[in-house]
Amino acid sequence: MPTDLNPYGGVFGGWLMAQMALGAGSLASRVGKGKAVVVHATDFTFPGAMDVGDELSVYCDVTATGNTSLTIIAEGVGRERNGEGTTTVSRGTFKFVLLDEDDRPRSVRSEND
Known part of the structure; x- marks a missing residue:
């Protein structure tokens, strides 16, 4: 949406990072079967650009499992609004810690287990 644009008219990187965190958090909660919170986020890149109205899909994989943590790599792929063309627009790594009640x-x- 227009409110998610940077001053140059591109989709704001912070918005992309937030969407990636939501996708990675969903995976962390499913794998961990409960509450999971981000404790670390690194290695962000933005190799492509999105226009207003493009669709974003976030793909995530668990790459490491610690005693209480999961490391998840997330990739954002933008699909053009009026077509099928796709572009990788973001990548990043998140570490989540699982929490009890x-x-x-x-x-x-x-x-x-």
Whole structure:
């Protein structure tokens, strides 16, 4: 949307990062079967550009599993509004920590694994 543009008319990188964090967080919660919070985000690149109205898809993969954490790489792919052309527009790495009911770190592996 127009409110998500930078001063040069491109989609703001911060908006892309937020969408990537939402996608990665969804995966972290599914894999971890519960609450997961971002504790670290790195390696952001923006190799392509999006126009207003383009569709963004975020693809995520777990690349590392720690005792209480998951590292997830996210990639944003923009599809042109009135066509099928796609462009990779963003990439980044997120680390999530899984939390228990008291918001304390908990093991990635459940007792039933």
